[in-house]
Amino acid sequence: MHDPDHRLPRSRWLAGLAVSALMMASAAKAETLQGALAKAYENNPTLTAARAGQRANDENVPIEKSFGLPSIGTSTDYTENIVIPGNSFSSPARSVSAGAQLSVPIYQGGAVRNAVRAAKYRVEAGQADLRATEASVFAQVVGAYMDVLRDMAIVQLNQNNVSVLRTNLQATSDRFEIGDLTRTDVAQSEARLALAEGDLRTAEANLIASREAYIRLVGEAPVDLQPPPPLPNLPATAEDAVAIALANNPDIEAANQLVNASRADIGTAKASRAPKLSATLGGGYNNFLGSLSSGVPGVGVSQETSSAAAGVSLTIPVFQGGRPSAQVRQAQSRSSQAIETYVATERDVIAQTRGAYAAWQANERVIAATQQAVSANALSLEGVRAENSVGTRSILDILNAEQEYLNTQVQLVSAKRNSYVAAFSVLAAMGKAEARDLGIEGGPLYDPAANYARVKGQIWDWADDPAPQQQATDTRNVAAADASVPEGTNPLIGPVDPALQQ
The missing domain is CATH 2.20.200 (Outer membrane efflux proteins (OEP))
Structure with missing residues (x-):
């Protein structure tokens, strides 16, 4: 188990996310990934609830200290x-x-001293858990952000496909009227158009679901999402990622502190048979x-x-019916459980890090291959249309070429989304996807240590906090998401070749 105080230096590796005040003012309605993360950091109820839970955890230290103070x-x-x-x-x-x-x-036999030590270790474990919650929420926000961009792109691609198929159907019907094509050609075009319209409705439903997920996490509707910035300082190898994760992952740190707390609990249990x-x-x-x-x-x-x-x-104490030894054995068994949980957590982090790295690398290769497929299918579609004009290709050949072109475009968009999300997951597993790493702007970061410093020595019986108030914003007044797609180029797809829209 690593020393929790020995950590690698944390660079603000998402400097690319920073947007100057001038740029933000000129594009007030545009939303960047950094802006979405900042809003989630401030208003996400999972985060605000976790902070409140950690503040409650802090109070265990003065509670345990009180048993050793005069009354x-x-x-x-x-x-x-x-x-x-x-x-x-x-x-x-x-x-x-x-x-x-x-x-x-x-003298309490060491019960108070060990109980306070255990409470302090659990405060440190809770602070690590809070870091893990931040990283988890941020990963969800990144996923939701990219899901909206992906599903918007897929809707755009399907809209373009429907438009192309309608044009094809009209041209096929016109040629049928003059006897150049058969009723079968018209039926094939009608069938493909009907399927394309169904696929468009499905894509629109997926886009609505992604926008609602974004609203749930961020608290506001996604408006004019900007291209996500590159993620710097990604590891060169999976083993590099694992090495950093073992030193910095908050889940490992939390599990380590819980092992320390469980050992202090053994001392507390032993104190029950002391004078x-x-x-x-x-x-x-x-x-x-x-x-x-x-x-x-x-x-x-x-x-x-x-x-x-x-x-x-x-x-x-002379005789307590075996209760003290039972309590000690129970604490020892729970300490063993904490040790094994630490090992399991470490295994999980290693597997998650390697899996996320493999997914990122695989999707990078998928992107490269699919880009070639998109280019090849674009040329194929253009060629099939040209060959159809001279009678060497059928309408069905055109329809198939159009479908293959659409499929590869959708695969490329999905691969770009998956690659970015997987890369962010690698950073999260490495313990480098938290607020202090992301350069969150808009105000001071929440510091759980500040509340602990405030309450750990509090001995006044009337030092209550103000009445609890809701911190996270609700979304009841946010309009329901729709499937509208603004005009313009989607960050995940380039401009569509006008020649392929015929």
Whole structure:
């Protein structure tokens, strides 16, 4: 297990995401990937809930510390004796009493010390979990951002395909009218157009779903999404990625801190059979409010009494029915569980890192191959149309060539999306896809250590926080997503060759 304090330097490797204020002002309605990440960082409820959960986790440290601090208690009683026995000549009719007691734990067998240590380790584990949550949310935002771009491109490609097939059908019908083609050619064109319109409806539904997913994560509708920037500092090999992940992945750090906490829990359990020493100081005051009588006429008695006492209490457990040893064995077994969980987490991170790296590399090769296929199918479609004009190719050949051209375009768009998302997943697995790495703009980053520093030494009983308020924005007023696609070139596809739109 690695030392959690030994980490590789973290560079702000997404400097390419930064957009100057002038550019942002000139394109106020355009949305960049950095802007989407910043909005999610500020408003995503998964993140805001995780921060609140970590603040609750911070409070375990002062809670455990309180068991080793002095405690002071007071009490006040007023008694009215409604019925006084007939032979109790000196019983008071009423009284008021007050008392105070100070209790100071001196030795608790190490229970408090180990409980505080365990709580501190769990705070560090929680902070690592918060980092992991940030990376997870950011990965989802990147995926949603790219899904919208991909599905917009697919809708555009399908719209163009429907337009082309309608033109084909009209031309085929015209040629059928003059006897140049048969009814079969017209039927084939009609069938392909109907299928293309169905594919377009499916693509539009997918686009709506992707936009709604984006709204759920970011809190706003995606508007004029800009091309995603390159992801710098990607590892050269899978082993490089794994080495960085083993040193920086927040899941591994959290699991390591939980191992440390479980070991401290063993010390807490062992303290249950150790002697315990505490000191007490108490005092009391009684006032009978003039109702106390001596029982002898003419003889008065004091109506007030006071007392004070100090002492030391030593408790030595002798026999507890085997409970202490059971608690120790239980803590030891949970420590073993934490150790094995650490190993499992490390395995998962290694597998995820290698898998994401392999997916990224595979999609890069798919992009290169599919780009060649798109170019080849474009030439093929142009050639088939030319050959059809001289009667050496059929209408079905044109329809097939158009479908193959569309299919490779869709595959290319999907591969570009998959490659970018997989590359970001590699960075996330390496522990380099968190807010402090991404150069999030718009305000100071949330620092969980600041809240811990604020509360860890708090001993005042009335230091409450303000009433909880909703932090994340809701989306009830965000308009429902539609399948409209703005005019212009999609970042994932270049301009369509006008010659292929005939």
